[in-house]
Amino acid sequence: MKLVKFFIVGIVFGIVLTKAEAVSWYRIYEMFMFQSFHMYGIISTAIFVGVCGIIIIKKKEIQGFKGAEIKIQDKDFSYSRYIIGGTMFGLGWGLVGCCPGPIFILIGNGVLSILVVLIGALLGTYIYGILKNKLPH
Amino acid sequence: MEVIQGTWHWAISGFLIGLIMLVLTYFGKTFGMSSNLRNICSMTFAKKKIEYFDFDWKEQKWNISIALGAIVGGFIASYFLMDHTRVLQINPKTIASLQQLNIDVPNGKLGPDVLFSLENVFTLKGFFVLLFGGFLIGFGTPYAGGCTSGHAISGLSNLQIPSLIAVIGFFLGGLISAHFLIPLIFGS
Numbered sequence: 005m006k007l008v009k010f011f012i013v014g015i016v017f018g019i020v021l022t023k024a025e026a027v028s029w030y031r032i033y034e035m036f037m038f039q040s041f042h043m044y045g046i047i048s049t050a051i052f053v054g055v056c057g058i059i060i061i062k063k064k065e066i067q068g069f070k071g072a073e074i075k076i077q078d079k080d081f082s083y084s085r086y087i088i089g090g091t092m093f094g095l096g097w098g099l100v101g102c103c104p105g106p107i108f109i110l111i112g113n114g115v116l117s118i119l120v121v122l123i124g125a126l127l128g129t130y131i132y133g134i135l136k137n138k139l140p141h
Numbered sequence: 142m143e144v145i146q147g148t149w150h151w152a153i154s155g156f157l158i159g160l161i162m163l164v165l166t167y168f169g170k171t172f173g174m175s176s177n178l179r180n181i182c183s184m185t186f187a188k189k190k191i192e193y194f195d196f197d198w199k200e201q202k203w204n205i206s207i208a209l210g211a212i213v214g215g216f217i218a219s220y221f222l223m224d225h226t227r228v229l230q231i232n233p234k235t236i237a238s239l240q241q242l243n244i245d246v247p248n249g250k251l252g253p254d255v256l257f258s259l260e261n262v263f264t265l266k267g268f269f270v271l272l273f274g275g276f277l278i279g280f281g282t283p284y285a286g287g288c289t290s291g292h293a294i295s296g297l298s299n300l301q302i303p304s305l306i307a308v309i310g311f312f313l314g315g316l317i318s319a320h321f322l323i324p325l326i327f328g329s
Binding site (some may be wrong): 006007008009010011012013014015016017018019020021022023024025026027028029030031032033034035036037039040041042043044045046047048049050051052053054055057058061066068069072073074075076077078079080081082083085086087088089090091092093094095096097098099100101102103104105107108109110111112113114115116117118120121122123124125126127128129130131132133134136139 | 145148149151152154155156157158159160161162163164165166167168169170171174175177178179181182187191192193194202203204206207208209210211212213214215216217218219220222223228229231232234235238239247251252253256257258259261262268270271272273274275276277278279280281282283284285286288289290292293294295296297298299300301302303304306307308309310311312313314315316317318319320322323
């Protein structure tokens with residue numbers, strides 16, 4: 005039963021991203037062509053809400069749901085992995101117009117060809133797993 | 142109903158996405174969808190062969206539940222909450238540049254047929270463009286340690302410099318794709 009609440013969060017996530025059209029290739033293309041504020045508005049509003057929320061959680065020392073431990077971790081510092089990995093992801097994002105969340109959401113939308121993208125993504129993660137220790141991080 | 146059936150305003154959408162991230166934080170988890178690619182790999186033969194996949198994916202059941210929920214959410218939104226004649230009102234300039242590249246315009250679809258139609262998937266070029274795009278996403282996100290949800294939303298909300306570097310990378314890659322790769326692949 006613990007998983008039900010996450011399943012519901014997932015449903016809301018899928019509905020919001022579809023209705024926001026953040027799962028649309030056209031919206032991503034429009035964003036990277038700097039021809040619309042829509043995607044920038046979504047991302048910056050989400051970050052603004054997130055920053056405010058995290059500050060409140062930290063300041064008020066809010067306890068997690070049913071005693072869950074709230075983990076707000078700092079990320080390890082580096083340049084290479086974030087720039088190289090980030091740029092690779094960005095190339096894929098700009099090309100097929102979806103990030104990992106939308107890949108799942110688009111299956112539900114009935115865009116069957118997204119399964120090829122999913123297979124490609126699993127292949128990419130698999131190859132990364134093999135090469136991980138040989139790559140600069 | 143009309144408000145729901147059209148495109149949701151960016152402020153409402155962004156607010157809800159921020160809220161989803163905070164709800165997960167409150168549940169003691171960290172918002173990050175790309176981890177699910179690793180989780181799926183570790184459910185296969187990869188777990189025994191490769192150290193990176195050798196972890197107990199059952200600990201990640203919560204995240205897999207989100208991904209499954211996201212599929213259902215996509216279905217609900219697309220089949221019950223969408224008037225396909227009133228969505229994707231994109232910039233006329235974008236329409237013009239798409240037409241120049243012989244890419245079909247939205248007309249209620251989420252993605253162009255030249256990329257996502259089933260006929261296209263069964264061509265060599267069509268198949269490999271989608272596979273290659275997916276490969277870059279799948280290789281790039283674990284390398285960078287996160288995607289749009291993990292870095293741009295969760296990471297930046299916690300004011301993480303590494304996430305800012307990653308997001309700069311995301312945009313660098315995306316700009317190269319939109320301005321050079323797509324014209325190269327689709328332009329005549």
